[in-house]
Amino acid sequence: xxxxxxxxxxxxxxxxxxxxxxxxxxxxxxxxxxxxxxxxxxxxxxxxxxxxxxxxxxxxxxxxxxxxxxxxxxxxxxxxxxxxxxxxxxxxxxxxxxxxxxxxxxxxxxxxxx
Amino acid sequence: xxxxxxxxxxxxxxxxxxxxxxxxxxxxxxxxxxxxxxxxxxxxxxxxxxxxxxxxxxxxxxxxxxxxxxxxxxxxxxxxxxxxxxxxxxxxxxxxxxxxxxxxxxxxxxxxxxx
Numbered sequence: 001x002x003x004x005x006x007x008x009x010x011x012x013x014x015x016x017x018x019x020x021x022x023x024x025x026x027x028x029x030x031x032x033x034x035x036x037x038x039x040x041x042x043x044x045x046x047x048x049x050x051x052x053x054x055x056x057x058x059x060x061x062x063x064x065x066x067x068x069x070x071x072x073x074x075x076x077x078x079x080x081x082x083x084x085x086x087x088x089x090x091x092x093x094x095x096x097x098x099x100x101x102x103x104x105x106x107x108x109x110x111x112x113x114x
Numbered sequence: 115x116x117x118x119x120x121x122x123x124x125x126x127x128x129x130x131x132x133x134x135x136x137x138x139x140x141x142x143x144x145x146x147x148x149x150x151x152x153x154x155x156x157x158x159x160x161x162x163x164x165x166x167x168x169x170x171x172x173x174x175x176x177x178x179x180x181x182x183x184x185x186x187x188x189x190x191x192x193x194x195x196x197x198x199x200x201x202x203x204x205x206x207x208x209x210x211x212x213x214x215x216x217x218x219x220x221x222x223x224x225x226x227x228x229x
Contacts, residue, residue, distance in 0.1 A: 036220075043116065043204055043220040044157075089157065093216060101147065101170055102206075102218060104157040 002027045006090045006105035013080055013112050021075040021108045023064075023090035031092040033057075033066055033073040034102070038087045047075075047088070080112045117141065118221035120205050126227045132193040135224045139186055139207030145169070146188040147208065147218060148180055152201040163188055195228045202226075 006023040013019060025031065032051045036044040048057030053068035062077045073090060090105040117140035127133055139146050148160040150173075159172035163182035174180075177195075182188045192199060202225050206218040 043118075043222045044206075045116070046217055046219070049217065101159045101162060101172065102149075102157075103159070106156045 002031065002092060002094060002103050004090050004092055004103055004105040006088075006108055008106065009087075009109040011108060011110045013110070015082055015112055015114050016079045017112075019075070019077040019080045019084075019110070021088055021090075021110070023073045023075065023105060025071050025073065025090075025092050027071075027092055027094060029094045031094045033064070034091045034093065035062070035064055035073070035075050036089045036091060036104075038089065038107070040086070044089065080110070082112045082114050085110055085112045116219040116221065118205060118207050118219050120203075120221035120224050122224060123222065124225050124227075126229060127195060128229055129195055129197060131195050131228075132191065133195065133226065135190040135192070135203050135205075135226075137188045137190070137205030137207075137221060139188070139205075140209075140219055143207035143209055143219075144186065145208045145216070146182055146186070147206045148174075148188070148190050149204045149206065149220075150201045151204060151223070152198075155201075157204075160190070192226070197228050200226055200228045 003026045034049045035047040037047045048059040050057040050066035056065045087107045089107045091102045119138045144165045147162045151157045160174040162170040180190045202223045204223045206220045208216040208218045
């Protein structure tokens with residue numbers, strides 16, 4: 001079945017460092033891809049999405065590009081802030097008959113030190 | 115604030131008991147999804163309802179059931195609770211954002227502790 005694999009954390013960075021969180025997926029169809037963020041004690045928030053190959057999703061300085069050839073959707077940010085400390089989840093949805101049910105990776109915890 | 119509300123925020127109960135978790139979707143969203151987040155299993159899809167009808171089932175145990183009411187709020191019922199059912203339970207509602215893609219908006223979750 002469909003699955004998502006993302007790098008395990010925790011990831012610890014200094015403020016203003018470059019961030020990459022790797023995410024690869026396995027899917028039989030053409031899924032939509034998402035990054036969600038979970039701040040401590042809160043629910044998940046949609047960070048960005050991409051719906052087809054070569055689409056780039058971006059939000060709040062974060063970017064991810066849908067790469068069909070490498071089945072990847074890596075999350076990047078050029079300069080992280082302490083406020084970016086959270087758990088990041090990569091997810092896919094094959095839409096269609098499943099009506100958008102999300103399959104999540106295990107999450108990557110990011111800690112940014114001042 | 116996503117607009118999705120869940121009650122209660124915390125729930126502590128004993129093994130063998132039954133509990134009901136409640137979710138109100140965002141205004142206008144017809145779909146409701148339930149997810150379980152646990153340390154060992156991660157985030158897992160349980161079940162989806164669309165406008166009162168069950169639409170999809172994931173890794174939901176037979177001891178668990180859900181329903182969506184005419185006002186579109188949903189309830190997740192967990193019975194014969196076991197220690198392993200302790201987890202965060204999230205509800206999400208969705209809107210189609212075009213091309214068959216659904217953006218899901220999550221509630222703050224209910225933390226269930228079974229003792």
